[in-house]
Amino acid sequence: MEIEVEKQVVGEKIISEGFTFDDVLLIPRRSSVASRMDVDFATKLTRNIELKIPLVSANMSSVTESAMAIAMAQQGGFGIIHRNLSIEQEAEEVRRVKRSENTIIERPFSVKPTDTIERALAETKKHGISGLVVVDENGKLVGILTHRDLMFETGGKLVGEVMTKDPVIGKWGQPIEELLELMRVNKVEKVPLVDENKHLKGLITARDVLKKRNYPHAVRDSRGRLRVGASVGIRGDHKERAEAVLAAEADVIAVDVAHGHMERVLEIVKWLKVSYGCEVIAGNVATRQGCRDLIEAGADAVKVGVGPGSICTTRIVAGTGYPQLSAILKCAEEGHRSEVPVIADGGMKASGDFVKAIAAGASSGMFGQMFGGTDESPGKMVFRNGKRFKMYHGMASWTALQGLKESDRTPEGVESMVSYKGSTKEVVSNLLGGLRSGMSYSNARTIQELWKNAEFVRITNASLRESHAHDVDVI
Numbered sequence: 405m406e407i408e409v410e411k412q413v414v415g416e417k418i419i420s421e422g423f424t425f426d427d428v429l430l431i432p433r434r435s436s437v438a439s440r441m442d443v444d445f446a447t448k449l450t451r452n453i454e455l456k457i458p459l460v461s462a463n464m465s466s467v468t469e470s471a472m473a474i475a476m477a478q479q480g481g482f483g484i485i486h487r488n489l490s491i492e493q494e495a496e497e498v499r500r501v502k503r504s505e506n507t508i509i510e511r512p513f514s515v516k517p518t519d520t521i522e523r524a525l526a527e528t529k530k531h532g533i534s535g536l537v538v539v540d541e542n543g544k545l546v547g548i549l550t551h552r553d554l555m556f557e558t559g560g561k562l563v564g565e566v567m568t569k570d571p572v573i574g575k576w577g578q579p580i581e582e583l584l585e586l587m588r589v590n591k592v593e594k595v596p597l598v599d600e601n602k603h604l605k606g607l608i609t610a611r612d613v614l615k616k617r618n619y620p621h622a623v624r625d626s627r628g629r630l631r632v633g634a635s636v637g638i639r640g641d642h643k644e645r646a647e648a649v650l651a652a653e654a655d656v657i658a659v660d661v662a663h664g665h666m667e668r669v670l671e672i673v674k675w676l677k678v679s680y681g682c683e684v685i686a687g688n689v690a691t692r693q694g695c696r697d698l699i700e701a702g703a704d705a706v707k708v709g710v711g712p713g714s715i716c717t718t719r720i721v722a723g724t725g726y727p728q729l730s731a732i733l734k735c736a737e738e739g740h741r742s743e744v745p746v747i748a749d750g751g752m753k754a755s756g757d758f759v760k761a762i763a764a765g766a767s768s769g770m771f772g773q774m775f776g777g778t779d780e781s782p783g784k785m786v787f788r789n790g791k792r793f794k795m796y797h798g799m800a801s802w803t804a805l806q807g808l809k810e811s812d813r814t815p816e817g818v819e820s821m822v823s824y825k826g827s828t829k830e831v832v833s834n835l836l837g838g839l840r841s842g843m844s845y846s847n848a849r850t851i852q853e854l855w856k857n858a859e860f861v862r863i864t865n866a867s868l869r870e871s872h873a874h875d876v877d878v879i
């Protein structure tokens with residue numbers, strides 16, 4: 405599908421026309437979709453990773469760390485951890501997601517009875533957990549340090565004095581239903597799992613088991629853990645970073661740079677595929693050729709968008725970019741040919757833009773600003789004139805570039821604040837509500853049907869004005 409484009413020939417230069425979300429509308433068509441609930445959002449993030457909903461949270465420092473990635477995967481979408489972290493911190497964020505709903509935790513964090521309470525408290529804080537298992541120097545279970553054991557402790561004692569001795573234990577390999585029953589009967593939330601010699605092998609927590617039941621649509625790996633991605637750049641520490649996040653079991657690596665159609669990016673995509681065989685998302689590009697080159701280099705998904713983002717100033721600073729809807733149309737056509745999904749990244753201001761991005765052929769949409777204002781984003785909450793906002797800044801903004809050499813710092817993004825929007829779940833639900841409606845207008849039950857059926861009409865500024873609420877005082 406392509407929108408009719410005019411080309412102006414000026415001397416030897418051809419100037420083509422491109423469109424973005426506000427330039428078009430989807431044409432309503434005869435629809436047999438009786439209920440808006442009749443639609444299925446199943447899609448692909450990459451060649452080999454399936455999602456239940458086509459939503460991805462941006463790998464930006466004010467959007468995606470473990471809390472956001474957990475919330476996204478629980479809803480059926482996906483989050484990619486940003487790379488403005490030390491290698492160890494980024495790997496730790498990945499591990500937090502992997503551990504978050506792991507029904508059986510292998511190698512749980514432990515302390516020794518001779519460790520101090522200060523050390524135990526520091527460990528719980530570091531790993532974002534409420535308790536620890538206690539083992540002796542031979543790895544034998546001797547107790548458990550629960551939230552309740554630690555609640556009133558400020559320090560000055562040893563773990564052995566405070567821990568719960570003789571905790572309820574389960575056998576390594578015992579069926580989960582039996583372990584749940586053990587927890588129910590004994591009214592405990594955590595059960596360490598041991599082998600025949602009482603060596604600690606794992607841990608099961610009631611919270612994780614129950615959480616799993618609360619999120620039937622969650623996106624999980626083959627071991628039942630939530631899926632998560634991690635980002636690497638193309639200079640400096642990218643090798644060590646890739647190794648660390650893969651060791652932490654990230655499901656996909658995003659090679660993420662502003663100009664994804666650089667030869668260096670192609671080399672790194674090839675290197676990742678050859679060295680690790682991992683799933684690779686590459687970008688960002690905005691042209692058919694850019695998309696093709698990344699696919700030929702081995703990318704399992706291509707991220708599309710140069711300059712459309714809410715905080716982006718690339719087009720102003722570098723005079724470079726491509727109107728986002730046309731970029732998606734061209735790249736998606738290329739992607740569909742090789743069965744490589746395209747991720748529409750940035751610039752979607754409302755659910756209608758998201759519908760247009762998917763209708764144009766994207767397999768998923770990546771959002772920064774929308775998720776930046778939620779409880780799960782790492783951005784700082786601020787109050788202005790009695791309203792709540794969260795800080796949201798571009799990854800090429802002055803704030804994000806701190807630490808680089810002066811000569812490497814030409815910001816192509818801005819610092820901003822976005823209205824507080826509540827939980828990620830609410831934002832996801834609003835975006836899906838819009839998508840559901842858009843699909844039914846296009847007689848589409850699935851995303852593939854939307855690709856096939858969607859028809860765009862180009863609109864004028866007068867139509868855009870007509871599209872928004874007008875001639876009323878909106879209250």
Ligand code: XMP
Nearest residue numbers: 462713714716750751772773798799800817
């Ligand atoms: P939205 O519109 O969802 O866009 O807030 C998020 C996307 O914007 C990109 N991004 C940037 N682009 N300068 C840019 O030109 C920046 O500083 C910057 N930071 C993020 C990125 O693709 C993100 O997913």
